Amino acid sequence: MIPVEEALKALFDLVAPLETEDVPLLEAHGRVLRADILANRDQPPFAASAMDGYAVADASVGQTLRVIGESSAGHGFAGTVATGEAVRIFTGAPMPEGAQRVVIQEDVTADGNRITVGDLSGTTHVRPAGADFLAGFRVAAPRKIRPADVALFAAMNAGSVRVSRRPRVALIATGDELVSPGEVPGRDQIVASNTYGLHAMLRDVGAEPRMLPIARDTHRSLDTVLGLVDDADLVITVGGASVGDHDLVVDAAGARGMERSFYKIAMRPGKPLMAGCLGVAVMIGLPGNPVSALVCGHVFVLPVVRAMLGLPAEPARRASAVLTHDLPENGMREHYMRAFRDAQGITVFERQDSALLSVLNEADALAIRPANDPPRSKGESIEYIPL
Ligand SMILES: Nc1nc2c(c(=O)[nH]1)N[C@H]1C(S)=C(S)[C@@H](COP(=O)(O)OP(=O)(O)OC[C@H]3O[C@@H](n4cnc5c(N)ncnc54)[C@H](O)[C@@H]3O)O[C@H]1N2
């Protein structure tokens, strides 16, 4: 059994960032940016009014000014404003030549083409040219593209962006006991859940998961399904990884030429994790227990997919919170415990059997106990992975 950290490092050693492709900006959300975006113009490209009102050169309270024209968004005023004059102006419109500030319309009394200034306190209500960004401003890759990025890239006038190709992931559930959701299970059967949860996780992180047929617990069936992985970048099997007579995945993958990197890790849940290379694909054999598979999804699969997408090869993000109760000492495996957070801190669920998906469903965090961690008291801070 190797430590979790070592296992993750061994997995990262198998991964290289995938090729890139150009996508239209409207397809960019959720993808990983792989080429820097560079602004070729200032934003705003001209000094602009931040409010609706009157652009003036200078003015004093009580002064009456003559309105000589209008500047609206998209239609600037061609002339120059001089002392004693004003230009009607609207939010986003270019400041006319000669104008120093905007008097908002609430602060003037208008009478035909004359205005009298009532108040001049507060700011000038002018957005200088380039206040948001200047030509040459750069957004550096790699970066997971969020809605705010899409808006910024649009403002920078990027019609398309270079992103990572989506990693193709083949998902294989294994076991005679499994049927697909919606089917009628036989007397000794259950419904496959793990690959469905993993499918959703993979979609979320920006991969392209593909569900292969359920492999039965025979060499032949496993071999047939492993033969369907096609051009996958990542092959994930679930179950059949442990020591039972029907746990055949390690052998079946070995017979297909899998070069093993490691098998079995000091982690709870997740002990029988296996990893290696199957042709050009990375292969991860996840344990069958539903919570083990999904916890390993967070701790190993997602970081691996992020590295394939060109993001930094690093473990799942951690935070820390204060325990709301005591915890006994931990054993020799690093323990990822389902927990929830509230204003009081973090509370670890009583029931941690790795078959209990309903408890995972209630959890919003995986509290982490290092191997051989001593007892912890209420009020102590511990690390967790947010779910
Ligand atoms: N004698 C030992 N027995 C076990 C050990 C051990 O060290 N010595 N390890 C235990 C641990 S820890 C785990 S984790 C499990 C993992 O076993 P497998 O990876 O071989 O998984 P299976 O035996 O195939 O299944 C375990 C459990 O999960 C259910 N399962 C499997 N696939 C799915 C799926 N896609 N969706 C929902 N449920 C699934 C399966 O029906 C079993 O109930 O081994 C322990 N045993």
Ligand code: MOO
């Ligand atoms: O490691 Mo198993 O994954 O404890 O349930």
